[in-house]
Amino acid sequence: MTDQTTDTIPAATTSASPKAGGGLLGLTKKDFGLFLLVIALTMLAPFLLNPFPENSAMAQFNAGYPDLMQRFVIFGIFAIGFNILFGLTGYLSFGHAAFLGVGSYAGIWAMKLLTLNVIPSILASMLVAGLFATLVGFISLRRSGIYFSILTLAFAMMSFALAYSVLTPITGGETGMQLQYFDPRILDAALEPGQTPRANLFGLDMATSTNLYFGNWVFTLNVGYYIAAFCMLIAFYLSIRIFRSPFGMMLRAVKSNQNRLNYTGISPKPYTLAAFVISGMYAGLAGGLLVAMDTQVGAERMFWTASGEVVLMTILGGAGTLIGPVLGAGFIKYFENIVSKINEATLHTWFAFLPDGLEDVVVAMIYPFVGKGWHLTLGLLFMAVVIFLPGGLVQGGQKLVGLFRRKKADDKTASSHTPAE
Amino acid sequence: MGILEVKNVGKRFGGLQALSDVNLSVAEGTVHAIIGPNGAGKSTLLNCLVGKLIPDTGSVSFEGQSVLGRKPHEINQMGISRVFQTPEIFGDLTVMENMMIPCVAKRDGAFSLKAYGQMMRDTEIVERAEHMLEDMNMADKREMHAASMSRGDKRRLEIGMCLAQEPRLLLLDEPTAGMARADTNNTIDLLKQIKDTRPITIAIIEHDMHVVFSLAERITVLAQGTPLVEDTPDNIKGHPKVREAYLGESSGH
The missing domain is CATH 3.40.50.300 (P-loop containing nucleotide triphosphate hydrolases)
Structure with missing residues (x-):
């Protein structure tokens, strides 16, 4: 409460032009702080995610390898975009994976026809996903609530089915799409037979990695990850700007009361459509980046479970918050890749210190929740979050901070009041 | 006539x-x-x-x-502005934001894609909304969540929002x-x-x-x-x- 007033009053009394938006990249102090934090976390991720020495028992909890880190930021982008639609307007799309998939196909075709450079490919992904989102949004937004969700789900399932069967010539059907040395690529020099086409940024191969060794620790710095992370930072920055803009306020108004909005002379439809297309383009960007990283696409990328996953990410992290979707995406991808790798043998080594009979019992009790059973743990966590923290992980964090602050204030002076949150 | x-x-x-x-x-x-x-x-x-x-x-x-x-x-x-039988306001938004929306509607029309710029630094809108809140004797409730107000205050806010559109x-x-x-x-x-x-x-x-x-x-x-x-x-x-x-x-x- 106090933060907001201190942010706005000086701006309103000084002659700050709304377009110039002040010094710190046009963000308020608080938002700029958050943005700096996200920059630091993404840039240092290869170190932060590898806290355990190589070959140690805990090394399997290290998430700092390129493939997983790329997924963190790419699905972070996907969730940030989804949050612009769901978090702000409240329209729950159950078909956003379709835009991710369409973006991926557009991206790979740009790499097949034009060049292996990732920039035209990513632009093509965003453009085609945006166009497709305009079509789907225009039709689906005729309804709201559950009917809107069903319409988007129907579109996504149609897209999946088409990509899987009828459209095989352009999607590769069941086998998906890969790059080939004989693809036309009119902007690049032809490749030799047998040569593997590799995505690059002006000659810089996406797969290039540098390993840094500090004692027993190994940190991998990967070109692809940093390019994807850079895209995520731009996506995150734009999302902050949208949240704080007049447009963002109108989107929140759509969620709050469409009736009042209509009788305030504002038409909700173009606002929801714009939000839908923007989030579709975010999904397209994520799809394009996936192609830039692994140069292949399969139709399963558009399956409804993929659409459901981004819903989970957003809600788990905190729908309508800035950082929540990124946290949710990281959380789910971590589970998918790390917890799923814990097998029975690993558990036995962990609990080897227990007496034999007890060890077996403990392992048998834990085993259903890890390895192939990681979905069970995730499901339970998701339920716990939705029931106890409807605001997601962000709300959990805020509660912790609030608790900590209250304690601190109590320690200092009994009489001092803590500011109301 | x-x-x-x-x-x-x-x-x-x-x-x-x-x-x-x-x-x-x-x-x-x-x-x-x-x-x-x-x-x-x-x-x-x-x-x-x-x-x-x-x-x-x-x-x-x-x-x-x-x-x-x-x-x-x-x-x-x-x-033509309309006040409803049950106050229709933006319950999830603050009182100030509630008041800013009709001001934006008045200035920018039915749709505007202003996805840049800080809403809270839009001097013209902020001043108009603040002025309107003072007219309605609600300046002290500026940062309150609209849904948490009493029925009478919601009604007052709704009327104020309608008037903000002149x-x-x-x-x-x-x-x-x-x-x-x-x-x-x-x-x-x-x-x-x-x-x-x-x-x-x-x-x-x-x-x-x-x-x-x-x-x-x-x-x-x-x-x-x-x-x-x-x-x-x-x-x-x-x-x-x-x-x-x-x-x-x-x-x-």
Whole structure:
């Protein structure tokens, strides 16, 4: 409460032009702080995610390898975009994976026809996903609530089915799409037979990695990850700007009361459509980046479970918050890749210190929740979050901070009041 | 000719003739009340004025322009604002944001893709909204969540939001329904103050005779979907047909 007033009053009394938006990249102090934090976390991720020495028992909890880190930021982008639609307007799309998939196909075709450079490919992904989102949004937004969700789900399932069967010539059907040395690529020099086409940024191969060794620790710095992370930072920055803009306020108004909005002379439809297309383009960007990283696409990328996953990410992290979707995406991808790798043998080594009979019992009790059973743990966590923290992980964090602050204030002076949150 | 002209309006829902042959002229700058027993068609008439319903027959024009076939937001942009029976505000937003939205609607129109720029640094809108909040005596509630306010404050905010658009016609649908006496009197005072200080026409649908006779300069009595009489409050009070159709019933309570 106090933060907001201190942010706005000086701006309103000084002659700050709304377009110039002040010094710190046009963000308020608080938002700029958050943005700096996200920059630091993404840039240092290869170190932060590898806290355990190589070959140690805990090394399997290290998430700092390129493939997983790329997924963190790419699905972070996907969730940030989804949050612009769901978090702000409240329209729950159950078909956003379709835009991710369409973006991926557009991206790979740009790499097949034009060049292996990732920039035209990513632009093509965003453009085609945006166009497709305009079509789907225009039709689906005729309804709201559950009917809107069903319409988007129907579109996504149609897209999946088409990509899987009828459209095989352009999607590769069941086998998906890969790059080939004989693809036309009119902007690049032809490749030799047998040569593997590799995505690059002006000659810089996406797969290039540098390993840094500090004692027993190994940190991998990967070109692809940093390019994807850079895209995520731009996506995150734009999302902050949208949240704080007049447009963002109108989107929140759509969620709050469409009736009042209509009788305030504002038409909700173009606002929801714009939000839908923007989030579709975010999904397209994520799809394009996936192609830039692994140069292949399969139709399963558009399956409804993929659409459901981004819903989970957003809600788990905190729908309508800035950082929540990124946290949710990281959380789910971590589970998918790390917890799923814990097998029975690993558990036995962990609990080897227990007496034999007890060890077996403990392992048998834990085993259903890890390895192939990681979905069970995730499901339970998701339920716990939705029931106890409807605001997601962000709300959990805020509660912790609030608790900590209250304690601190109590320690200092009994009489001092803590500011109301 | 009045600012709002309703001519021969009829509306049928299945077997029910909700409105038939309604003629109404609201003179500019007056407070015009529409009263009538339950089921008289007051709300149906109001919905026909704001574009929520389209009448089967007849015409509705505002400042000489027909409103028929226009959507609610288009009619609003023509200069008609509506206050609902249950306050319709943006409950999830702060009071300040609630007040900023009509200011943005007034300046930028039905849609604007201003996805850049800080809303809270938009000096023009912030100043207008702050000014409006002061007018409504709500400056101290600026950062409150609108949903957490009392019913009376929500009503006050809603009226303020409508006024922020500087409408030429303000439609009120039973603005004091379900309010305690004190809140009702506050609302009457607020509306009187608005009437005295702003160049605005007010059309009010109301059940509470106390409210009607404290505010209205002209009263139309609606019964069974058709206007019975239209006259000044003093004449309405003594009108035998009205006593029979409406006041007779209510005085029995």
